Amino acid sequence: MKLTEEQQAILDGSQGETLAKVMETMVRYGELFGADSMEKITGNYNHLVTSFGLKALKPVYDLLDQLIEAGVVSKQKFSADPRPMDKNVPSNFIQNFVFNNFMYTRQNEYEEQLRKLGLMDRDAFTRTCYMDEVGNTPKKGEVLSWSESSAVVYANSVLGARCNRNSGIIDVMGSIVGYVPRFGFLTDEGRKAKWIVEIRTSKKPEAQLLGSAVGMKVMEDVPYIVGLDKWLDGKLDDNAKTYLKDFGAATASNGAVGLYHVEGITPEAVEQGRALIGEGAKTYVIDDAELQRVYDSYPVIWKNKDARPKLCFMGCPHMSLEQLKSWTGKLENGLKESGNAKVLVSTVFTASPGVIKEFRKTDYAARLEKTGVILSYICPLMYMNNPLSEKMPVITSSNKLRTYTSARYYTDDEILNQLTKGE
């Protein structure tokens, strides 16, 4: 890799041993992927995947302490993934005991560390940092050092920013040196599609299911999606952004997609069209039968497969303002039809603190509360990722949550029926 004089000097220790090791980490990371140089980070803010003070991650906190003590921190502020706990979310005595005494024992300490490292503000905890209400929204072409697969795929695809699927710690270290190795999604060639995905469904495909199908097929490759624009009204409005948030998170968690193009919708596809399709691209056709096949392939890992759901989580990644409003209306109508006053399954809608703040300014907030739904900023994954919660029959329409936990996936309509009609 060709380094500038400044980068080489840092690597040689001109600014101390700790910063030299940070640079060595980034250079070796890039060399593995054939990076030819280090590219300057141009995004205003960083985003970190680690938001949880998990006892098991003590070595990470020790490493961050080492950086802080050596004065090796970034000037770039950042957002981070959601907090793992919220007292408003239903949990029993034993769960609370495990969360507080075995799992997230370092939460306060870690949040203090994040503040020292440059957290944007005390509530900058969400996977949907790119939403207007949060304020970490990169511009097209900006170079980032982000981690968090769902945020990276959104930034690359919907915003046209340039970021690789970085691991936690690499995100921080890139930001500290101010450069990331130039490979993969930072290059024009790396942004070319290796797959053409043709959507031939009879109705608007469920975003989470479509993303799952695409992710499982193309894995880490870039897909160019045709035939989806007609279901998104041909424009990248708030509804389309919400759809692509859920679609992208499913491609990234069910596969390892870091970038997709949607013909006529996403910025690079609008500008370059099919010139984005690489030579020899393979084709994957998705129709109603294919989506059904994917849906039927999900294993149900509940001990009692016929158990009555005990909890429903919606919003992984966090829901948008538009989703909170539309779901409020759907629940009201469903409950009215069934004659029920409140949802029949204990339900938590999750959204970023910024979105929740805006939502509470509307009359929808009181209406949602009336349906019995709990609104929280929690990370459902962190709630579920322990042996006690794993045993609970939890339902969700998040394919990310399904992939990483024992939660069972249902489509939005199926979830609505279970919540309002109990069927």
Add this chain to the structure above:
Amino acid sequence: MKTFKGRVVSKGNVSAPALVSHEGLNTLASFQKALQFGDKKATCGDQNNKDLYGKQMAGKALCLPRTIGSTTGGLVLYCAASMHRQPACMLFSEPIDSLAAAGAILADVWLRDVTMPVIDSLGEAFLAYVKDDMKITIKEDGTVEVE
């Protein structure tokens, strides 16, 4: 005995029994419980991985195509190494992914008393040949002997 040659990601010489996953290793799902609840053997906790679930990963020559899952993957591997619960080595049939690469490099650069040699690009034939408990010997030049 068969010999395979790959690319050295983190160098080292080691000999250990093989543990084989034909699916991608979900690093967070596999290691989280072991790190959380003090399991020094690093028993794999990923119920979705039929090859590894319930098996000891610490001290084994972990043979796999790639890692998958959360972008915490690299830091989880770093933690496993820091807590001395890492595999003896990691042997990838495919070119290494960015998350495993991060874990391997972080361990190599930042941990003084820990080694976790990593070799990638060993090819599909390697993963088709190697079975659990075969003896694996790796060398600093990326040579992997399987017997």
